[in-house]
Amino acid sequence: MNRSMMTLWLIPLLLTVGLTGSGCRHDQGASLPDRTLIVHVQNRTSETIPKVEIGYANVDTQQTTTILQLAPDKTRTITLNHEPGLGYSVEAHLADGNVLEICGGRHPESRVMREVITQESILSGIGKP
Incomplete structure (x- = not known):
């Protein structure tokens, strides 16, 4: 050859x-760095959610992560450069124009959080939805 x-x-x-x-x-x-937070965001409404914004800040930084077009019964998983327990804000901009807001992620014992969006509210907790 x-x-x-x-x-x-x-x-x-x-x-x-x-x-x-x-x-x-x-x-x-x-393995994930110590300052990493995994957030599962689930849409439990009957319509696509056009936009979900997650805002979080540390001493020196402020960041926003935006999820677009979250379909019904779907979950998106994001990773934040954010220390567990410090919390974050969630704004879900629904298709009908309503905006749901919550402060979540205030569980220092867990690096995995969930935000379940319903038509009336956002349910915040630990672990996968």
Whole structure:
């Protein structure tokens, strides 16, 4: 086999092995930084929610994460660069124009929070919805 033929099949093989190996290694033992908060936002209304805004701040920073077009019965999971227990604000802008608001995330014992949006309110808690 000549050198150019060997190169043609060797390069794709090495790329495949490299990408597969790096993907497996990434999932094993991956941990989140201490100042990380996972928030599951679920739409339990009958209509798509056009916009959900989550605002949070630390001593030096203020940030907003926006979720767009959250379909009925769907959940979106976001990761915030925010220390558990400090809380955050949630504003759900419903399709009918109403805006629901809540202060959530004030549970220092959990890094996983949930915000369940209904037609009348936002239910805040710990863990997955």
